Amino acid sequence: MLEVRDLEAGYGAARVLFGVDFAVREGEAVALLGRNGMGKSTTVKALCGIIRPWAGTIRLHGRDLSGLPSHRIGRAGIGLVPEGRQVFPTLTVEENLQATARPGLFTLPDVLELFPKLAERRHHLGTHLSGGEQQMVAIGRAIMTNPTLLVLDEATEGLAPLVRADIWACLDQLKSRGLAILVIDKHVRTLERFADRLVVLERGRVVWTGAATDLHAYGAVVDRYLHL
Numbered sequence: 262m263l264e265v266r267d268l269e270a271g272y273g274a275a276r277v278l279f280g281v282d283f284a285v286r287e288g289e290a291v292a293l294l295g296r297n298g299m300g301k302s303t304t305v306k307a308l309c310g311i312i313r314p315w316a317g318t319i320r321l322h323g324r325d326l327s328g329l330p331s332h333r334i335g336r337a338g339i340g341l342v343p344e345g346r347q348v349f350p351t352l353t354v355e356e357n358l359q360a361t362a363r364p365g366l367f368t369l370p371d372v373l374e375l376f377p378k379l380a381e382r383r384h385h386l387g388t389h390l391s392g393g394e395q396q397m398v399a400i401g402r403a404i405m406t407n408p409t410l411l412v413l414d415e416a417t418e419g420l421a422p423l424v425r426a427d428i429w430a431c432l433d434q435l436k437s438r439g440l441a442i443l444v445i446d447k448h449v450r451t452l453e454r455f456a457d458r459l460v461v462l463e464r465g466r467v468v469w470t471g472a473a474t475d476l477h478a479y480g481a482v483v484d485r486y487l488h489l
Contacts, residue, residue, distance in 0.1 A: 262287045262441055263410055268317035270307040277303045278465045280317070285410060290432075290442040292452040292473070294487060295462035301445045302344060304462070305414045308443075309341045310334045321410065336363075340408030344415045346395040348387040348402070355383045357398050358405050365407025366438075372401040375431050393424030400431065409441060416446040429455060449487060461486050 263285040271277040277300050285291045293301045306312045308319055310331035319326045326334050335341070349357050358372055358379075373380040376397040382390065390398065396417070403411055416432070417425040429451060436442060436455075446452055452459065453473045461469040461482060469482045477483060 262289075262322060263443070264318070264320040265304075265308065266318045266320075268304065268307060268319065269315040270303055270312055271315065272303075272312070276315070276465070278307065278315075281462070281465065281467055283460045283467060283470060285441050285443055288436070288439045288441055289458065290436050290444065290456045291458050291460060292456035293443070293445045293460050293462060294449060294452065296486070299462045300465040301462055302414055303465075305341070305412055305443075305445065308334075309339060309412065335406060335408075338409035340403035340406045340411050342396075342399045342403045342411070342413040342416070344418065346392070346399045348390070348395045348398045350387040353384050353386055354379050354390070354394075354398055357387060358401050361402050362405040363407050367404045367407050369405070372404055375404075375434060376401060376427075378427075391424075393420050393427070396420060396424075396428060397431075400428070404435070411435065411440055411442045413442070413444045413446070416444050417448065417451075418446070425451075 265281060265283050268281040269276065269278050281304055293304060295301055307314045310329055314327055321337055321339065324337060326337055349360065352360065358369055378394055379397050379401060382394060387395065417428050432442065432455065453476060456473045459471060459473050459476055460467055463486050468486055469479065
């Protein structure tokens with residue numbers, strides 16, 4: 262469904278990505294792994310049009326999205342949960358969710374069913390929410406665009422263990438409903454359980470890709486490129 266080929270990108274004169282290749286199939290969950298500063302978030306930003314790729318192609322359902330502005334990429338079917346949540350602080354939970362709504366499978370009642378805490382706080386402003394609740398809003402807001410691919414940059418960063426568990430339970434449900442997911446997160450053990458495939462980045466290059474169940478069969482990959 263998603264094909265990224267020979268992707269190059271960076272900031273100013275500094276190149277960060279050097280020919281990144283990976284794919285996400287229909288209904289599949291893929292995780293981008295790697296230490297800090299290896300290009301994971303830059304990959305997501307290039308994918309979603311936040312920065313313009315220098316070279317390479319990004320195709321969704323065969324359509325080339327390379328270099329398109331973010332709003333057109335969103336309309337094409339990529340829903341982003343950005344690092345740092347970025348909820349609208351002066352809007353209520355319900356207004357945050359409705360602001361991005363597009364027709365499709367997922368509706369406001371679906372999101373509130375996925376996140377009962379948001380149903381309880383639907384009339385509270387974004388500034389009055391905890392970090393975990395803000396992350397739920399950010400995920401719900403992306404779901405309300407009715408994407409074919411959900412992209413999460415640091416899915417559970419800075420959240421308490423119980424809140425992380427709630428987030429992963431929601432993502433499990435979305436995956437079971439056939440939504441394709443591309444996710445970055447620091448909790449590698451959880452990603453091994455959740456993801457179908459893993460893509461490991463090192464200094465802007467893909468150094469390993471394979472089934473999540475195979476990661477520890479390649480001890481050198483774990484020792485060299487990941488902190489576990």
